[in-house]
Amino acid sequence: MDDPILPAPAMVYRSMGSGPSWQRIGAGVMDKSGIANDQRDVRPATWSLIYVLRGRGVYRDQDGREWALSPGWCFQRLPDRRHSTVLDPASGWRECFIDLNPALQRVLASMQALRSETPAWHWGLDAGRVQRFVDVIVALRHAGERALPGLCLDVMRLAIDAQPDPSAVAAGEDAIDRACRALAADPAGRVDLRTWCRGKGLDYERFRKDFQRRLGMPPGQYRIRRRIDRACELLETTELPIAVIANELGYPSPYEFSAQFRARMGLPPTRYRAR
Missing domain, CATH: 2.60.120.280 (Regulatory protein AraC)
Structure with missing residues (x-):
């Protein structure tokens, strides 16, 4: 071993x-x-x-x-x-x-x-x-x-x-599990976790620390990862233009989407789709 x-x-x-x-x-x-x-x-x-x-x-x-x-x-x-x-x-x-x-x-x-x-x-x-x-x-x-x-x-x-x-x-269907599902269902980032925690009666700072300990990353990084996961899926299974995908995922512009995608995946969206 x-x-x-x-x-x-x-x-x-x-x-x-x-x-x-x-x-x-x-x-x-x-x-x-x-x-x-x-x-x-x-x-x-x-x-x-x-x-x-x-x-x-x-x-x-x-x-x-x-x-x-x-x-x-x-x-x-x-x-x-x-x-x-x-x-x-x-x-x-x-x-x-x-x-x-x-x-x-x-x-x-x-x-x-x-x-x-x-x-x-x-x-x-x-x-x-x-x-x-x-x-x-x-x-x-x-x-x-x-x-x-x-x-x-x-x-x-x-x-x-x-x-x-x-x-x-x-x-075991705890707050972190529910938060992960909420973030996965909202790749455009419309869910505000502070507001979400208040609605569940949770202290946000404690929730954030528990989230980091469980998943090894803060909620914001998890949201980015799920957003990029969704981007990969759309690039692989649709012919939607890059600008449309960027808008659907909540990016202010295709340029910001491409920059974050490249930082995460090591290549721009156009090259990822063409593989």
Whole structure:
């Protein structure tokens, strides 16, 4: 390990039976430092559980709901359910993951052991939990064929143990989660957070410090990041002129939009669109 709680990148898959490649189980550690658009509106063929070890990002489900991701968070990639994950490329993202084939996922979901209604939740960053992922990776790599059924049970047990308590998830819908959603829904910046906090009965300075501690950036920087995320989406999926995008996102002029986009992404909007 290159850190007491950060295992080195590794990945292993084992086939289950003689079916297609997605009929398998897998586990690994991935380093995605420098990556921004990790998954954009994808429909995965397998079920995955991702456990965030380092970095910051956003998970967006097919209904437009969003969760801010940071170390200790888990999220699911659900078979045939569209979702996106956008990462902060400067945050040094690293994750553990396990994969199950759809047949196993359906069995567990039918018993309500996997909760698809909660795609992302905070599990807490813990060295013992990280070690469980590492143990599964090592076992999958070295196990003989006769040991695979038992290892499959180990992967399923880890998937179940990581699932959130429904009551805890409901209680965890705190002010920072709500603020992140409000900022994501308002890329043009019309939401004034001081006014928003007053309406929720919150002290703004305490909220700002809690926000910084949770996400590793102040609310203003988070708003800029979400604004640039939206700009990338519009540049990739529409032919709207740069001036129209700048206006939609609340920039005073296309020049200010281009300057902030370039500072964040390393290239101007026109070159980003032409890639």
